[in-house]
Amino acid sequence: MYYKELVRQMYDIGLGSLPIIFLISIFLGAVTVTQFYYQMDGQLIPTSFIGYIVRDMMIIELAPTFSCLLLAGKVGSNMAAEIGGMRQKEHIDAMEIMGVNTSAFLVMPKVLAAILMIPLLVVVSAFVGIAGGYIASVPIGLFTHDDYVTGLRLFFNPHNVFIMFVKAATFAAILTSVSCYQGYFVKGGSIELGEASTRAVVYSVILILVADYIIALILT
Amino acid sequence: MIRAENIFKSFGENEVLKGIDFVFEESKTNLIIGRSGAGKTVLLKILVGLYPPTQGKVWYKDKELYSLTKKQLRHLRMEVGMLFQGNALFDSMTIEENIRFPMDMFTEMTYKEKNMRVDEVLERVSMSGINNRFPSEISGGMQKRVGIARSIVLNPKYLFCDEPNSGLDPKTSITIDELISTITDDNKMTTIINTHDMNSVMEIGEKICLLHEGKLAWQGNNEEVLKSENQELHNFIFASPFLQKLVDRVGAKNI
Numbered sequence: 411m412y413y414k415e416l417v418r419q420m421y422d423i424g425l426g427s428l429p430i431i432f433l434i435s436i437f438l439g440a441v442t443v444t445q446f447y448y449q450m451d452g453q454l455i456p457t458s459f460i461g462y463i464v465r466d467m468m469i470i471e472l473a474p475t476f477s478c479l480l481l482a483g484k485v486g487s488n489m490a491a492e493i494g495g496m497r498q499k500e501h502i503d504a505m506e507i508m509g510v511n512t513s514a515f516l517v518m519p520k521v522l523a524a525i526l527m528i529p530l531l532v533v534v535s536a537f538v539g540i541a542g543g544y545i546a547s548v549p550i551g552l553f554t555h556d557d558y559v560t561g562l563r564l565f566f567n568p569h570n571v572f573i574m575f576v577k578a579a580t581f582a583a584i585l586t587s588v589s590c591y592q593g594y595f596v597k598g599g600s601i602e603l604g605e606a607s608t609r610a611v612v613y614s615v616i617l618i619l620v621a622d623y624i625i626a627l628i629l630t
Numbered sequence: 631m632i633r634a635e636n637i638f639k640s641f642g643e644n645e646v647l648k649g650i651d652f653v654f655e656e657s658k659t660n661l662i663i664g665r666s667g668a669g670k671t672v673l674l675k676i677l678v679g680l681y682p683p684t685q686g687k688v689w690y691k692d693k694e695l696y697s698l699t700k701k702q703l704r705h706l707r708m709e710v711g712m713l714f715q716g717n718a719l720f721d722s723m724t725i726e727e728n729i730r731f732p733m734d735m736f737t738e739m740t741y742k743e744k745n746m747r748v749d750e751v752l753e754r755v756s757m758s759g760i761n762n763r764f765p766s767e768i769s770g771g772m773q774k775r776v777g778i779a780r781s782i783v784l785n786p787k788y789l790f791c792d793e794p795n796s797g798l799d800p801k802t803s804i805t806i807d808e809l810i811s812t813i814t815d816d817n818k819m820t821t822i823i824n825t826h827d828m829n830s831v832m833e834i835g836e837k838i839c840l841l842h843e844g845k846l847a848w849q850g851n852n853e854e855v856l857k858s859e860n861q862e863l864h865n866f867i868f869a870s871p872f873l874q875k876l877v878d879r880v881g882a883k884n885i
Binding site for chain 2 (some may be wrong): 500504508509
């Protein structure tokens with residue numbers, strides 16, 4: 411029962427979020443390249459450094475943080491609404507009567523699925539963002555293929571990938587647990603459910619940004 | 631036998647139940663009646679273990695519900711079935727999966743045995759052949775029957791029904807009442823129904839408790855209802871102007 415729910419959640423969070431993660435990541439990479447090219451124009455910094463900057467920006471910050479902020483909106487609000495709706499339709503009461511530990515059954519598979527799937531989505535986001543940077547620059551002649559690839563190979567530090575995974579897993583735990591909490595303890599009707607869903611997103615976003623800063627302080 | 635002993639329940643400043651003492655008799659259809667807001671659902675949820683009372687105790691024979699260990703509570707849960715006001719059927723599951731759910735949680739039965747039991751209870755509520763449909767694909771009356779099927783699938787000793795007739799037409803309401811009453815008799819269950827449907831009161835109320843503003847206002851059975859001089863009961867029964875006119879014309883005893 412719990413395994414089936416875990417698989418369903420992994421599918422929903424992972425595959426369900428893939429298209430939107432793909433889309434935003436392309437533009438994140440594209441905008442980063444374009445703006446850095448603009449900022450560095452006329453300075454004595456080789457253009458190959460843009461590839462290096464995009465790579466590390468995507469890995470350390472943009473892929474984990476932006477993806478999770480987006481997922482707080484998509485996945486978090488969905489979880490709060492789903493659990494809150496179950497509370498209002500007495501599904502949670504029915505489960506309690508049928509001997510289900512509802513907090514474990516409804517919350518744990520979601521948190522676990524997010525912790526497993528969101529880091530994978532973040533990896534995809536990082537790769538797609540870097541590819542997006544390439545697509546936005548090389549074909550239109552901002553700089554050459556060799557410049558970009560050279561930059562990508564510069565000063566690679568595997569510790570940055572570790573930071574990315576720590577951030578992704580932490581943000582996943584935050585956005586799911588906050589959202590599930592808001593849904594689980596919802597009271598009242600549809601207006602309160604809407605408010606709970608909004609709170610889930612707002613609190614998740616704030617906590618993700620605070621955690622982002624704390625992780626940056628500790629790990630860099 | 632289930633006994634509510636001096637039950638008080640407050641939500642913040644709002645005191646919903648004010649010292650309820652009542653014995654729900656074994657193998658009978660017990661009714662909790664009262665107007666909307668009288669505290670019926672809260673009392674039912676306290677009896678079933680969903681809301682702990684602010685004060686008071688709930689006894690299942692010699693066991694106090696809110697003093698049980700997790701293991702004892704789980705064992706008691708196996709003996710309890712509940713039909714919710716909105717049915718509480720899980721939207722993402724088929725009818726068969728909904729009914730199988732309590733067996734998945736509580737039993738070690740094989741998949742085949744569970745499905746055989748699903749067929750049995752669906753037949754019992756005259757709903758055979760809808761195993762693979764989803765709750766949204768059947769009518770409200772059918773959902774009630776499926777809800778009943780799910781609540782009796784483990785052969786519970788205690789059946790709780792929260793407003794089983796709400797949202798149903800009068801004819802379907804009567805059918806559901808008859809079904810619950812028959813199942814209660816056949817399985818020798820202790821059934822507790824929360825209702826404000828007068829037909830249910832008169833037809834199946836073997837023991838009735840009337841709640842008024844969170845207090846026990848009257849208790850008795852369906853034969854005593856019309857003979858009672860209790861003002862709150864009178865106000866509850868004859869709330870309908872049509873019934874009041876009928877009583878004025880022919881007298882309560884002749885109805």
